[in-house]
Structure formats: structure tokens, C-alpha cells
Amino acid sequence: MKVPPELISFLKEENRFFIATHINPEADALGSAIALSMALESLGKETIVYDRDSVPEFYRFLPGYERFRNSTSDLQPSHFNLILLDCNILKRAGIEGMRFNYSAVIDHHKTEKSTTQGSFGDIRWIEPEAAATGLMVFHLIKDLGVPITKEIAINLYAAISIDTGTFRYNNTTAEVLRVGAELIEAGVSPAYISHSLYETWSKERFTLLIMALNTLEIIDGVAITYVAKEMYKKTGANPEDTENFPNFPRMMNDIKVSAFYKEIGNNHWKASLRSKGTMNVAKIAELFGGGGHENAAGFEIKSDLESAKKSLLKALSQGKIDS
């Protein structure tokens, strides 16, 4: 993985950075942004770390998470250089109205085109083959000559963990494990990260999971589960608590796709798709105006749940699930 020299020059020469990442941030977005902020500040730069949404409770073990702010009302974007992380169009970060001095994009997702312009960013470093943006930021920080502190390492390890299922998905390469090894040497406790990521659920969240699993239907190798709005009230859990819910039905051998629906409005659902092997759910999600990776993708749909399920099953059967 080669860091573009112009990105290094940009970060070394400029002094004020606005680091933004996508809405509904997960550990790759959060950890990458915090780590880069820490690295740049150690070089004497000023950084603002922004996400439209607040840091989910269960990611607040990340050292430096309090750097995140979700308001920009007190600052002038044009005084800052943008670093857009883990997404590649402004809209994904909810900052489409803002104009910055100069902009760099660092992302491992495939390029999205905004409607009014072409690809976004004065400097674009997009590596769809990279397992995580955190992996790219690791190389970037090393190329900047900044030592990987324990706090930076924890953020990057969490970032890489969440996007590789802690080294279980097929984006887990030899290089991913070698970077993991370096981060452990920088002070990360793998058991602490895994505990923080996977074993700190609230009782309410666990109850919501059980409720979601009780909705399980299996149709033609597709496992369908959902969380309707009233379930939040019944359990006391929050919408952000559904993170990782789509992965549970994947435990079953005969499941090719796990589809999880989450009610986000009246007749308005967010669908999360998880697949195994070569079944490409990003292509399915794109049919519905969404996107993502080969084995993890999502989209929104405005319809009642039954129709939403039916249209997905139809799309999947036309896509011939035969991984």
C-alpha cells in the first residue's frame, strides 16, 4: 500500500484540518479519525474532528473519542482543510453544504459520485482493496514519521477489528495481521479491544437482540430479521444498539444472506445485508440506491415491511444466489 506523496506534503504543509467521517460512524470511521487527529496534533497541527452523529456509547472506550464534535456553527469551514475519512463524498458525512480550503479523501470504499460533480476531493486516496481505512491511516501515520502511541494503536486496532470481524472476514490478509502485530507491540491488548467491542452490551441491547432474533424467518437461504420502532420502547434500547445484529444469522450454515431491517420512520426501513463467500450484496444494495462491500451492504426503502422483504427476495433470486 503506497501513500500518495502529495497527501504527505499536504498534511505536512498545511496547519488546520477538519477531519470528517460518515454519519452513523462505526469503529473504522471513529478510530481512523481519532488516530489521524492525534498524529497531526503531535506534529503541531490544529484539528477539528467531526461527525454529524454523536459517538455511540459502546465506542466510548476509544481513547480520544471526546475529540468528536457534531456542530460546526462556531467555525468557518473555509479556514480549514478537509480530510474526509472512510467515505468519499460530502453527503455521506452530512456536510454537503460546506466549503473548505482544500480537501483530501482517504477511504477504502469504492468511489461514489456526487450528483452535481464528479469524484470529490483535491487529493483522493481510495484503496478498495484495503480491509479498513484504519489500515490506510496506519501507513499514513508511519509515513508522516509520527510514532504509533498506545492511544493511536488502540484506535487503529479497533478500526481494523471492526472491519475485518476481528480477523475473520475474507479481507483479512497477511498484511492485516502484521499491522495488528505492530499495534500490539505499540501497547494494544487484543483481549481488551475484543471485550470492548463484543462484550459490553447493555441488558437493554441484549434484550433487543433476542427480540430481533425472534422475528427470524428463513426463505430460500435468506435469513430475515427486523427491529420495529415499538421494540425500542419495550426494551429501553436505542436504534444504534442494532449494530452487529445482522451478523448473528450468518452463524447458520445454509444461510447465504442475512437481511436485517430496522424501522427508521413510518413505512421507512434501513436494510442491512450480510453475505458469505462470493455472494455480492453490494450489487443488490445498489439496486435499491444503497451500497457497501461485497459481504456487507445496506440501503433504505420506503414501503411496508412485507413489501420490502418481497422486493429484496425478488432481487436476490434474480441475482441467482449460488455462491
Place this chain on the structure above:
Amino acid sequence: MKVPPELISFLKEENRFFIATHINPEADALGSAIALSMALESLGKETIVYDRDSVPEFYRFLPGYERFRNSTSDLQPSHFNLILLDCNILKRAGIEGMRFNYSAVIDHHKTEKSTTQGSFGDIRWIEPEAAATGLMVFHLIKDLGVPITKEIAINLYAAISIDTGTFRYNNTTAEVLRVGAELIEAGVSPAYISHSLYETWSKERFTLLIMALNTLEIIDGVAITYVAKEMYKKTGANPEDTENFPNFPRMMNDIKVSAFYKEIGNNHWKASLRSKGTMNVAKIAELFGGGGHENAAGFEIKSDLESAKKSLLKALSQGKIDS
């Protein structure tokens, strides 16, 4: 990790090896034995691979698992040199009556003493700090000068995976990840191994899990779940399918102990306890005539379920759960 030179000489000079591992074998025992057998055979040696028990169905994805035999009636042990893997006394392998020419022990468990003699083995290589016996066998094979084939790599990767929770337990070191990286370069697909280890549940087993989770009660930081006999009928699942069920409630932050009850007879239950941190459930299990490790223990109890729960909660409260 340094392989004893006398072990290398022994393996190079002798020609006939009986590789044995512990009863109720899991992936570290199985994978280490198969990998070592393959390596020795590539050097022109003869090997017998033995376990008293047969290879569990869900480990039959390991290439070469059919090397395992569980009978010794047609061979003369004294014509063979023993390699005892992943345990360090003959009794753990169920071969305490057998006499071999010469013996080597390769294990990462603490030394057990047999009652009639001291530590067993002419050559003893015990590394309690090693995450897995598979890690030791990896270094051994390299020191023997044998190339790590894809088949050897898959066995060793599975061995290391199972004993580190696929890089999640606190025995996951930088070295463990570096060895993982080398094994990936030798041809392992991490996603295939994780899928084989964790994602091959039957629909019936998953349905039983949901049913068990629906029985969840949380009392004083103790999560209690159970599977009653009629649930097997309802789901079509088997008693062996409850493996790993006690671990799910551990996902909750405020849970100190997860207690899972499985009905094994009329008013007869098997309790499995899982704890986090410093809460020692082996001591609790011992009160009921059972045993185990600090964070994973079990016992049987003859009573109705409600009384069984009450007596456990009483024992736990007297033990003062304050990890």
C-alpha cells in the same frame, strides 16, 4: 520460542512415530497432530496419528483428519516413538497402559504429574506461555526445514484460532499474529477457517439458541438461561448443539456470571458457568461436586430447575461476586 535441539535430533534420527493427543480433542490437538504427521511424512518418516475419541463432525474440515485412528490393536507400541501433543501425561490421551520405544512431549499446558511417576517424557518441551500447541508445532516444522504446505497451514491456523478465540483472548500476542500472517501466505483463507469454526450451525441449533435466550433471567448480575428436554423436540436440535450457549449472555457488560442449565434427566440438570474477569466459577462448581477453570466450569445437580437456580444464586452471593 526456542525448539529444543534434542527434539529436532530425535525427529530427524528416528523413523517411526506414534503421534497421540488428548481425549475429547479440539482443533489445537487435532490440527497440531495432523500438521506434524504431514511434516514428518514429507521427511520420509512413518507416522500413526491417534486419539481415543473420533474426530468430531465439525472438525472434519481439517485436511488430513482421516489420518486419525482410535484403535491400536493391530500395532506394537514398542516399535514406535511416542510424540504426545497438547497434553503431558499418558492418561490425558487414554494410553496409560502403553509402552513406547522413546517419548517426546510437546504441550502448552502446565505440567501434570502422573501418580506413579514424575513428569512424563524422555524429551519434554512444555511452553505454558505459548497460546497454542499449534504455535509450537509451527516453529518445530520450520526448524525441521519442512516447507509449510497449504494443508499444514490450515491445520495450524485452525489450532491457533481455537485456542485464541481467533485472536480475541488475552494469549493473543504480536507473535501469534505474525505466525498467522505466515500461514495466510502459505495458503490459508482466514474467512474459510472462521466460517468452518463458527458459522456452520444448523438451522435447528440456531433455533434452539433463540429458544434458550428467551429463557433469560438476570438476577444480581447472574444471567440464567436453560434448555429443557422438550426444546429438542420442538426444534429438532440435539443436546450436543448447546455447546457455546453459555457464552452468549457474557456479551452483556453487567453480567458477572452466565449460568446455563441443560436438562439431562428428570429433575437432573447440567449447569455450565461462565464468568468474566476475576470471578472464579471453578470454586462455585466445586461446591456442587463439579469443577473446571476460573472462567469456565460446570456441575450436575439433581433437583427441579427453580431449586437449582436458587441454590446457585445462594452460593454465588455467599461467594461475594465482586470482580
